[in-house]
Amino acid sequence: xxxxxxxxxxxxxxxxxxxxxxxxxxxxxxxxxxxxxxxxxxxxxxxxxxxxxxxxxxxxxxxxxxxxxxxxxxxxxxxxxxxxxxxxxxxxxxxxxxxxxxxxxxxxxxxxxxxxxxxxxxxxxxxxxxxxxxxxxxxxxxxxxxxxxxxxxxxxxxxxxxxxxxxxxxxxxxxxxxxxxxxxxxxxxxxxxxxxxxxxxxxxxxxxxxxxxxxxxxxxxxxxxxxxxxxxxxxxxxxxxxxxxxxxxxxxxxxxxxxxxxxxxxxxxxxxxxxxxxxxxxxxxxxxxxxx
Amino acid sequence: xxxxxxxxxxxxxxxxxxxxxxxxxxxxxxxxxxxxxxxxxxxxxxxxxxxxxxxxxxxxxxxxxxxxxxxxxxxxxxxxxxxxxxxxxxxxxxxxxxxxxxxxxxxxxxxxxxxxxxxxxxxxxxxxxxxxxxxxxxxxxxxxxxxxxxxxxxxxxxxxxxxxxxxxxxxxxxxxxxxxxxxxxxxxxxxxxxxxxxxxxxxxxxxxxxxxxxxxxxxxxxxxxxxxxxxxxxxxxxxxxxxxxxxxxxxxxxxxxxxxxxxxxxxxxxxxxxxxxxxxxxxxxxxxxxxxxxxxxxx
Numbered sequence: 001x002x003x004x005x006x007x008x009x010x011x012x013x014x015x016x017x018x019x020x021x022x023x024x025x026x027x028x029x030x031x032x033x034x035x036x037x038x039x040x041x042x043x044x045x046x047x048x049x050x051x052x053x054x055x056x057x058x059x060x061x062x063x064x065x066x067x068x069x070x071x072x073x074x075x076x077x078x079x080x081x082x083x084x085x086x087x088x089x090x091x092x093x094x095x096x097x098x099x100x101x102x103x104x105x106x107x108x109x110x111x112x113x114x115x116x117x118x119x120x121x122x123x124x125x126x127x128x129x130x131x132x133x134x135x136x137x138x139x140x141x142x143x144x145x146x147x148x149x150x151x152x153x154x155x156x157x158x159x160x161x162x163x164x165x166x167x168x169x170x171x172x173x174x175x176x177x178x179x180x181x182x183x184x185x186x187x188x189x190x191x192x193x194x195x196x197x198x199x200x201x202x203x204x205x206x207x208x209x210x211x212x213x214x215x216x217x218x219x220x221x222x223x224x225x226x227x228x229x230x231x232x233x234x235x236x237x238x239x240x241x242x243x244x245x246x247x248x249x250x251x252x253x254x255x256x257x258x259x260x261x262x263x264x265x266x267x268x269x270x271x272x273x274x275x276x277x278x279x280x281x282x283x284x285x286x287x288x289x290x291x292x
Numbered sequence: 293x294x295x296x297x298x299x300x301x302x303x304x305x306x307x308x309x310x311x312x313x314x315x316x317x318x319x320x321x322x323x324x325x326x327x328x329x330x331x332x333x334x335x336x337x338x339x340x341x342x343x344x345x346x347x348x349x350x351x352x353x354x355x356x357x358x359x360x361x362x363x364x365x366x367x368x369x370x371x372x373x374x375x376x377x378x379x380x381x382x383x384x385x386x387x388x389x390x391x392x393x394x395x396x397x398x399x400x401x402x403x404x405x406x407x408x409x410x411x412x413x414x415x416x417x418x419x420x421x422x423x424x425x426x427x428x429x430x431x432x433x434x435x436x437x438x439x440x441x442x443x444x445x446x447x448x449x450x451x452x453x454x455x456x457x458x459x460x461x462x463x464x465x466x467x468x469x470x471x472x473x474x475x476x477x478x479x480x481x482x483x484x485x486x487x488x489x490x491x492x493x494x495x496x497x498x499x500x501x502x503x504x505x506x507x508x509x510x511x512x513x514x515x516x517x518x519x520x521x522x523x524x525x526x527x528x529x530x531x532x533x534x535x536x537x538x539x540x541x542x543x544x545x546x547x548x549x550x551x552x553x554x555x556x557x558x559x560x561x562x563x564x565x566x567x568x569x570x571x572x573x574x575x576x577x578x579x580x581x582x583x584x585x586x587x588x589x590x591x
Contacts, residue, residue, distance in 0.1 A: 138329065225418075
């Protein structure tokens with residue numbers, strides 16, 4: 001299955017002749033197909049246009065009483081919501097959890113793929129089968145445990161929960177990736193007397209760079225976008241993430257829609273940038289198993 | 293597909309010895325998973341059989357499970373989960389069609405591919421915010437209806453206890469388009485092109501080639517996408533419901549996953565919340581195990 005990891009799912013099948021034959025034969029049909037696809041693209045992109053468009057309106061302009069553009073909703077957003085603080089909180093929590101996941105999953109993946117030890121299979125299956133534990137099923141005990149540890153309303157509480165939730169899939173991905181790396185590389189290093197624990201750092205991490213990118217991109221997007229954990233574990237206005245801030249702002253039902261849309265635009269920028277820069281890795285991660 | 297590997301043992305290859313190092317390197321992962329995922333499942337099972345408000349717990353026993361099925365709200369919630377399944381055919385067929393189009397490499401397919409994938413990077417909260425505006429009384433949908441002369445149809449899906457869950461389901465279809473299209477494009481890229489080519493040489497129409505040759509080969513990818521989408525619908529759209537309807541009106545859009553939150557954190561009934569969570573876990577585990585079994589038989 002490393003084949004899937006190693007190949008970008010491009011739908012180009014490299015069969016040039018076949019494509020040519022088809023293009024020649026059904027050209028009018030292809031115009032229809034193009035138009036259908038363009039329609040789909042409009043449906044997919046319209047919400048983003050709507051967000052940006054309405055964020056530059058006042059409440060009155062949004063309701064259609066007046067036309068034109070205005071920055072007043074953006075002013076209102078920055079003055080009424082601690083949006084920059086929330087973005088910073090999101091960044092701290094996501095970066096912290098992603099860091100933990102990358103360190104722990106590369107270590108475990110390296111060990112589970114390349115070092116033979118007792119109960120290795122049991123350890124692997126125990127960790128990976130936790131992929132199927134749904135967050136809502138454990139959220140109550142998790143909340144109680146984190147509260148008992150005194151980590152509620154701290155970044156650490158959210159970070160460890162996010163990290164734990166991301167680990168099973170990340171370890172699965174890392175183990176699969178390391179299995180695809182020839183044993184000879186590791187054997188050569190071990191003949192040179194490098195201890196295995198060091199090898200993970202000096203050899204494993206550099207070799208696993210593509211898989212690390214995949215794990216990091218997938219986890220970043222997932223954590224940045226999560227609501228439930230943030231809502232329960234980072235309740236204070238000063239600690240909460242931008243996703244939580246927006247959800248609470250909207251559930252008030254009194255917030256002005258243009259202000260909400262301005263907030264939405266702000267919160268969508270980081271994952272969109274990550275998506276544009278690392279689309280390849282995100283796609284790889286989703287086809288490896290589960291997406292968002 | 294990747295998840296088949298979950299059930300497969302690690303290869304026997306790999307350098308010998310250094311058992312200690314193996315344990316040292318996997319220990320942090322093992323501790324985190326045991327403490328933060330496995331232990332809470334055990335706790336949830338215990339709490340599910342108690343009457344517990346967060347402070348004091350009294351033991352009820354397995355009877356708690358029977359009591360729940362007497363609760364009409366719980367039955368309504370289960371029904372809502374069932375109704376979400378109605379979205380599944382659309383959540384599969386539309387992405388499949390899009391994947392076929394992209395696979396045909398129509399003009400601009402690389403651009404379209406990026407566009408279709410975008411929702412995978414967007415949070416459910418943002419999707420829900422815009423969707424709520426789409427369905428609002430003065431929203432996009434009613435605006436579109438009146439602009440084509442159908443203004444007399446005033447929709448208020450989010451305010452209707454029987455329609456809210458369908459508004460959620462439609463939004464779910466939109467946001468799963470990207471994920472499922474990626475899965476199908478991967479599948480199409482992995483197909484054996486000689487079969488379709490043979491069909492074409494024999495003069496079969498494109499439609500026939502897709503129906504008779506390509507779709508049968510795609511079955512395991514379709515099944516995989518189906519399971520992923522069911523799991524998403526049942527366990528990952530808390531935020532969508534929170535933002536769009538808050539579970540209402542009158543539990544009209546509360547699913548099992550959302551009911552966990554409502555029972556525990558709105559009504560302070562941690563015992564029932566834990567019980568609902570355990571039921572959800574059993575449901576998800578059953579679906580996943582069936583999926584792995586089916587895929588294993590075929591490969």
